[in-house]
Amino acid sequence: xxxxxxxxxxxxxxxxxxxxxxxxxxxxxxxxxxxxxxxxxxxxxxxxxxxxxxxxxxxxxxxxxxxxxxxxxxxxxxxxxxxxxxxxxxxxxxxxxxxxxxxxxxxxxxxxxxxxxxxxx
Amino acid sequence: xxxxxxxxxxxxxxxxxxxxxxxxxxxxxxxxxxxxxxxxxxxxxxxxxxxxxxxxxxxxxxxxxxxxxxxxxxxxxxxxxxxxxxxxxxxxxxxxxxxxxxxxxxxxxxxxxxxxxxxxx
Amino acid sequence: xxxxxxxxxxxxxxxxxxxxxxxxxxxxxxxxxxxxxxxxxxxxxxxxxxxxxxxxxxxxxxxxxxxxxxxxxxxxxxxxxxxxxxxxxxxxxxxxxxxxx
Amino acid sequence: xxxxxxxxxxxxxxxxxxxxxxxxxxxxxxxxxxxxxxxxxxxxxxxxxxxxxxxxxxxxxxxxxxxxxxxxxxxxxxxxxxxxxxxxxxxxxxxxxxxxx
Amino acid sequence: xxxxxxxxxxxxxxxxxxxxxxxxxxxxxxxxxxxxxxxxxxxxxxxxxxxxxxxxxxxxxxxxxxxxxxxxxxxxxxxxxxxxxxxxxxxxxxxxxxxxxxxxxxxxxxxxxxxxxx
Amino acid sequence: xxxxxxxxxxxxxxxxxxxxxxxxxxxxxxxxxxxxxxxxxxxxxxxxxxxxxxxxxxxxxxxxxxxxxxxxxxxxxxxxxxxxxxxxxxxxxxxxxxxxxxxxxxxxxxxxxxxxxx
Numbered sequence: 001x002x003x004x005x006x007x008x009x010x011x012x013x014x015x016x017x018x019x020x021x022x023x024x025x026x027x028x029x030x031x032x033x034x035x036x037x038x039x040x041x042x043x044x045x046x047x048x049x050x051x052x053x054x055x056x057x058x059x060x061x062x063x064x065x066x067x068x069x070x071x072x073x074x075x076x077x078x079x080x081x082x083x084x085x086x087x088x089x090x091x092x093x094x095x096x097x098x099x100x101x102x103x104x105x106x107x108x109x110x111x112x113x114x115x116x117x118x119x120x121x
Numbered sequence: 122x123x124x125x126x127x128x129x130x131x132x133x134x135x136x137x138x139x140x141x142x143x144x145x146x147x148x149x150x151x152x153x154x155x156x157x158x159x160x161x162x163x164x165x166x167x168x169x170x171x172x173x174x175x176x177x178x179x180x181x182x183x184x185x186x187x188x189x190x191x192x193x194x195x196x197x198x199x200x201x202x203x204x205x206x207x208x209x210x211x212x213x214x215x216x217x218x219x220x221x222x223x224x225x226x227x228x229x230x231x232x233x234x235x236x237x238x239x240x241x242x
Numbered sequence: 243x244x245x246x247x248x249x250x251x252x253x254x255x256x257x258x259x260x261x262x263x264x265x266x267x268x269x270x271x272x273x274x275x276x277x278x279x280x281x282x283x284x285x286x287x288x289x290x291x292x293x294x295x296x297x298x299x300x301x302x303x304x305x306x307x308x309x310x311x312x313x314x315x316x317x318x319x320x321x322x323x324x325x326x327x328x329x330x331x332x333x334x335x336x337x338x339x340x341x342x343x
Numbered sequence: 344x345x346x347x348x349x350x351x352x353x354x355x356x357x358x359x360x361x362x363x364x365x366x367x368x369x370x371x372x373x374x375x376x377x378x379x380x381x382x383x384x385x386x387x388x389x390x391x392x393x394x395x396x397x398x399x400x401x402x403x404x405x406x407x408x409x410x411x412x413x414x415x416x417x418x419x420x421x422x423x424x425x426x427x428x429x430x431x432x433x434x435x436x437x438x439x440x441x442x443x444x
Numbered sequence: 445x446x447x448x449x450x451x452x453x454x455x456x457x458x459x460x461x462x463x464x465x466x467x468x469x470x471x472x473x474x475x476x477x478x479x480x481x482x483x484x485x486x487x488x489x490x491x492x493x494x495x496x497x498x499x500x501x502x503x504x505x506x507x508x509x510x511x512x513x514x515x516x517x518x519x520x521x522x523x524x525x526x527x528x529x530x531x532x533x534x535x536x537x538x539x540x541x542x543x544x545x546x547x548x549x550x551x552x553x554x555x556x557x558x559x560x561x562x
Numbered sequence: 563x564x565x566x567x568x569x570x571x572x573x574x575x576x577x578x579x580x581x582x583x584x585x586x587x588x589x590x591x592x593x594x595x596x597x598x599x600x601x602x603x604x605x606x607x608x609x610x611x612x613x614x615x616x617x618x619x620x621x622x623x624x625x626x627x628x629x630x631x632x633x634x635x636x637x638x639x640x641x642x643x644x645x646x647x648x649x650x651x652x653x654x655x656x657x658x659x660x661x662x663x664x665x666x667x668x669x670x671x672x673x674x675x676x677x678x679x680x
Contacts, residue, residue, distance in 0.1 A: 017278030090286030138379030211387030
């Protein structure tokens, strides 16, 4: 494999209504083992995936919220979140199960476009 | 079967990007045989499904545009289209393969809510 | 004349479906937020509170409890009625339905 | 620094994805409209012409010929470049891509 | 009352099938009659008996089959099913493949038709 | 150049799989190498050999199998496939079931990864 690539996962969908964020997270965990330069960016409804206090027991759907806390153990430390997406949803970092770096509309286009690979979920 | 029900199909999705309008139309044709009070309402991107001059040959996808012209033969004559949805897309009845009745935001809520059954596509 | 229950399942931040429902539903017709639409019922967003508050002048709004819980929403915007699946069934007893995605 | 190609496949009348792309893409980065997004490239809509015209000040816009044809769009808004799949491949030769739905 | 249900999305990718299941279950608990669940569009994919999810997740197909055991009729549209590779070889217990006429009859015979999906 | 392709939607319900196919075909015609097509999310449903559309429509699965005959590697994610009832019993010719590691390797080894879907 040799060279390390910059690979970003963009999480912009809400949890549970569709499977994208869950299966997206599963692919992040696998890629974490390949010693690439992995990052996650949470924008739009993707910020909902990190909200504390999810209880999926009544739906019987697997709650994947704890997996986000496990990302560090996989050496995936570059987590970014769009401040504006949080703001308009009335949320702050205190509402989240992990603490991504707050980024804004100035920084995000640079972050995205410097990647070798961007995978949207 | 006895009683006749008011059944409306709402077409609000664009053609080909998703299969909803095509499979929606297939279900309209079948229901047409059951002597119910069937109507079709085209709103939002559903108005795109009626545009003249579709050529799907390069994509190899079945062009279902001609089927709309066959609706009359199935005794399905109640076709309505939202004038505003046409307007904002820069379209008029002249752009369409069939000529539904133009309806507006005053009439549509009545049309929808007087139905016994509404099936969205 | 009877009103109809309008069921929305997509996030209003993602699709423009809410605008369509407002445009094409009768005054007084109830709106039920399920699946991803439920997340928008969370208290705390000035934008959602303004928008849903505005809608509630003409339409009662319901949000599905099981979907709220799954999304970690424990407090909803004032005026939104939280119902569970049994309550969903009761609404369908009263109204014909129209689903929007 | 190189720009990235942003590919959109949903109708801007249905989702708010176009706004997201504008917010999160660099000035000068090209945008490609495919599938249901292509329909919005049709000439004649004052709304689309205003919106896409505005975007074109910062981003070149391309629309996929095969998808335009399928949707009966024979004339696009001035300034939008119509390309076929071969042209799509050429854009991908030049740019990394980011897809949006 | 008599309820019919229309499912337009496949399992897992969208929540629609889950929502339809919970709705049917709640309706039965309230003593309503389910005249049938009709699977159309990607909804037909719910009838695939090879579905085998992770152990800590729900089995969407099996849930439906369990409802069939309680007498709920599960009807899969044949045209939509052929297009998506669902046939009798892999049809899960309790489902039957039929035509769109069945949806029509459900719509006519029921007090309500509730759609999940699209 | 070396292109990899990621397909996230199933056949027919969404156009994404069609678009991916036409893109791959055009890339091959221009002399590019396709390092692989990875099917994830509902994309795994493209690999169902039981797909049997109407005669006047395209067969999305068969199109992919035809590309495999020309040497294009078609990889189906095993976790996503199990969840949706795709296994070796119904796997169409030219597809192989493997893990997400394959997607990673495609992403690393290719000059581009183009995603269709979601």
